[in-house]
Structures are given as C-alpha cells and as structure tokens.
Amino acid sequence: MTAKTLLNWLSDPEYNVRRSYRDLIHTAYENVAIVPADRIPDHVKNGQYEISGYVTTGRDRRERGTRAAAPLRIDGRQGDWDAIEELWMAGELTDDDFEDHFIDDVIVQDIGEGTDGWTFDGSNYSVELR
16 A cells, blocks of 8 residues: 555545555454553653643632642552553543543542542643653
C-alpha cells in the first residue's frame, strides 16, 4: 500500500480501497487486537500530578493552577492502579473509566474523599505528570 493510498483511506471515509489493501488493513487490525498492551509504566504510576482547571468538592469550586489557587497536586505512588491497569491491559479503558478510577483510586487514596467527592466540571482542565 502506498503512503498516498493510506492517507486517502484515513482522511476520506468514502475512499474506495482495493480489495487486496482492505485484506491487508483487516489483517493488521486483527494482529493489533490480539497483541496485549504493555503494562502501565512505573513512572506514570509513581508520578506527581498537577491538575489545573475547575475542581469541585462539595460547595468548594475553584479554578486551580492560577495565581489564586495552586494546581491540585496528587502523588501517584499513593494510588491503587490495579483497576486502571486491568482495563488498560484488556483494551477496555475509556476516558470516562480512566477519570472515574483516577478520582476514586488515585486522588482519594492520596488526599482523601473531599467534602462530597471530586469533580472536574469545567470545560477545560489539564493534568500534567511531573
């Protein structure tokens, strides 16, 4: 398959790929599906995280990572990464699952439940691994 064919196929859902190329693509997807994911690297599980954006616990809602409020700092070493890693290894870890488990299994393990749990309810926030 040429680079041009690949680019056309990826950028245009109506692009007609030759049958031989479709078989090649199908085989590549099958091969990826049966190869297990690598484990989550230790530097991710042992990292220090800084969360910026709106963070709410109970009635306390602050925009973190500004002059008025430091980022929410989380020590990943305190977390229980088992559920996240299990979903990751099974290829079933969605963004929502990751957020739920990161809150419950990493943030809560490090700094506690908060007044009424933790929510990240702004339109934009960032998580930096330090």
